[in-house]
Amino acid sequence: MNAVVFNSVTKRFQHRPALFNWLGRERSGATEALRRVSLHVPKGEALVLLGPNGSGKTTTLKLISTMLIPDEGAVAICGADTLQEGGTVRRKVGFAAANERSFFPRLTARENLDFFAVLEDVTKQERGARVEEKLGLTGLADAGDTLVMKFSSGMYQRLGVARALLKNPEVLLLDEPTRSLDPGSALRFWPFVRELLSGGTTLVLTTHNFQEAAAVADRIVVLRRGEVRSERSFGRGATDTPSTDLPSTDHPRNALPSNCRPSLDEVKAFYFQATGDGEDAPAFETAL
Amino acid sequence: MIRVSLSEKLAAIVRRDVLTTIRYRNGFLLSAVGVLAEVVAFRYMARAIGPSFRPEGVDYFPFLLVGSGFYTFLITGVQAFLSTVQEAQQTGTLEVLLTTATPAPVLIFLSAFSAFAGKLANLVLFLAVGLLLFRVPLLHPNLLGVGLIFVLSLAVVLALGVFAAALQVAVQKGSAVIWLLGSVWFLTGTVFPVSALPLPLRWAAWSIPVTHSLTGMRGALLLGKSTSELAPEILWLSAAALVLIPASLGFFSRVLGRGRREGTLSAY
Numbered sequence: 001m002n003a004v005v006f007n008s009v010t011k012r013f014q015h016r017p018a019l020f021n022w023l024g025r026e027r028s029g030a031t032e033a034l035r036r037v038s039l040h041v042p043k044g045e046a047l048v049l050l051g052p053n054g055s056g057k058t059t060t061l062k063l064i065s066t067m068l069i070p071d072e073g074a075v076a077i078c079g080a081d082t083l084q085e086g087g088t089v090r091r092k093v094g095f096a097a098a099n100e101r102s103f104f105p106r107l108t109a110r111e112n113l114d115f116f117a118v119l120e121d122v123t124k125q126e127r128g129a130r131v132e133e134k135l136g137l138t139g140l141a142d143a144g145d146t147l148v149m150k151f152s153s154g155m156y157q158r159l160g161v162a163r164a165l166l167k168n169p170e171v172l173l174l175d176e177p178t179r180s181l182d183p184g185s186a187l188r189f190w191p192f193v194r195e196l197l198s199g200g201t202t203l204v205l206t207t208h209n210f211q212e213a214a215a216v217a218d219r220i221v222v223l224r225r226g227e228v229r230s231e232r233s234f235g236r237g238a239t240d241t242p243s244t245d246l247p248s249t250d251h252p253r254n255a256l257p258s259n260c261r262p263s264l265d266e267v268k269a270f271y272f273q274a275t276g277d278g279e280d281a282p283a284f285e286t287a288l
Numbered sequence: 289m290i291r292v293s294l295s296e297k298l299a300a301i302v303r304r305d306v307l308t309t310i311r312y313r314n315g316f317l318l319s320a321v322g323v324l325a326e327v328v329a330f331r332y333m334a335r336a337i338g339p340s341f342r343p344e345g346v347d348y349f350p351f352l353l354v355g356s357g358f359y360t361f362l363i364t365g366v367q368a369f370l371s372t373v374q375e376a377q378q379t380g381t382l383e384v385l386l387t388t389a390t391p392a393p394v395l396i397f398l399s400a401f402s403a404f405a406g407k408l409a410n411l412v413l414f415l416a417v418g419l420l421l422f423r424v425p426l427l428h429p430n431l432l433g434v435g436l437i438f439v440l441s442l443a444v445v446l447a448l449g450v451f452a453a454a455l456q457v458a459v460q461k462g463s464a465v466i467w468l469l470g471s472v473w474f475l476t477g478t479v480f481p482v483s484a485l486p487l488p489l490r491w492a493a494w495s496i497p498v499t500h501s502l503t504g505m506r507g508a509l510l511l512g513k514s515t516s517e518l519a520p521e522i523l524w525l526s527a528a529a530l531v532l533i534p535a536s537l538g539f540f541s542r543v544l545g546r547g548r549r550e551g552t553l554s555a556y
Contacts (some may be wrong), residue, residue, distance in 0.1 A: 066387055067551075068548055068551055069545070071549070087389070090389055091389045093387070095384070095387060099379075102379055102383070104309040110397075111304070116388065117385075117390065119297065119385065119388040120298040120388050120390075123291050144316070147311070167389065231381070
């Protein structure tokens with residue numbers, strides 16, 4: 001069964017210049033953030049979205065979470081359409097957004113999680129244990145009683161992951177989850193994410209970090225200028241797959257040995273081939 | 289499937305707002321001092337005007353106390369709720385809140401309710417200080433009437449709060465509602481009776497729900513009017529609530545759909 005299905009999805013953002021636009025030079029028209037994107041993510045798979053800035057990665061996650069709705073095409077999560085059955089979708093999807101400040105600054109980490117747990121319909125009987133579990137999983141148990149306004153960027157990021165996990169989501173969305181983590185924390189974070197997947201969670205993760213993609217991905221999709229440029233599954237029997245015709249089956253990841261992860265070099269080569277940035281690769285990597 | 293009751297969600301939102309308020313330590317204390325200063329100022333203003341001025345048949349100080357206290361409560365409640373929405377937009381919390389399992393209209397209505405609950409503490413302090421410190425006699429107040437007028441007024445301004453939030457999400461200018469409410473304060477009978485206005489303005493005054501809130505509250509609390517005597521205010525406020533609550537929630541839902549389509553939920 002597919003956990004996430006994008007069926008020829010287009011998303012545009014309109015620019016609405018001010019009334020007296022002759023005073024400035026604000027652009028008009030629309031930006032096409034995604035163009036006829038079709039994707040299928042089988043249940044239990046870890047899909048990593050790679051792509052340059054502005055390629056549509058975060059827009060893809062927002063469309064899954066119902067923060068955005070498509071202009072054309074349809075997005076379905078575990079069979080529920082995001083437009084028609086938004087409430088059902090929201091019960092299934094946990095989203096750790098890249099915006100680190102999306103908490104109540106004068107509440108502690110524990111109070112923040114407890115508050116969001118109530119809104120996520122976690123019952124009173126389960127709530128305390130659930131919050132403690134997620135604080136522990138993300139390494140924030142000792143910081144539970146600290147006001148989040150005193151958190152570092154990395155702590156905010158971990159708290160965001162803890163919040164996304166509160167409802168034990170069927171689909172977990174992570175938007176550049178290790179962007180603000182120190183290298184050691186990032187190295188510990190990736191096995192933690194793989195561990196989550198062993199429980200059957202489906203993961204969609206965006207990153208600019210090839211090492212992260214290599215550590216986590218079952219499949220990588222490269223986006224560029226709102227279009228799927230290429231996608232590739234890794235592991236036993238995996239091959240390059242046409243972008244719109246993925247098989248809709250449960251993912252066999254749990255049967256794969258750990259050495260089936262793609263290597264860092266494989267990910268880099270695939271990315272640069274897909275984006276056509278091969279000749280500029282050294283400069284591009286330095287920029288990353 | 290609802291696993292957490294509305295009252296539990298409301299309690300969580302109120303707790304969040306109370307914790308946030310008291311952790312702005314100095315702001316919390318300054319706000320209390322401001323309330324006291326305002327009461328004292330009104331007391332001496334009433335004394336300066338003299339005892340012969342008895343609007344609507346009551347002394348000027350209690351007239352001012354109830355009118356200004358209740359008006360401030362209603363308006364600052366809308367303002368506090370709008371600030372919550374604006375802050376949530378700026379931090380990105382709004383988008384996250386709107387992707388929780390709690391439906392957006394429920395969440396927004398409970399948040400507005402909590403904002404007013406916060407201002408209720410100010411109103412109670414304001415009235416308590418005024419009535420007790422300056423020994424204003426309350427002759428047979430109609431507590432049922434006070435409760436009815438209070439609940440109906442709250443329903444009306446909750447709707448205005450949701451409308452302001454919707455305007456904030458739609459065009460990032462929810463403050464227009466505050467400006468509008470603030471600009472008509474002199475019509476509402478806050479510091480002088482509506483009867484002092486010329487006839488056309490009196491008609492305008494009676495079309496504003498807050499005018500009926502103040503008239504009803506003074507009647508029930510200061511004059512001890514019976515519930516049947518308060519019927520015009522009760523009916524007017526009930527009708528306004530019945531129209532404004534579904535209209536504001538409907539407007540908010542439409543704006544939310546548009547925000548999700550255009551990606552402007554967190555634009556501010």
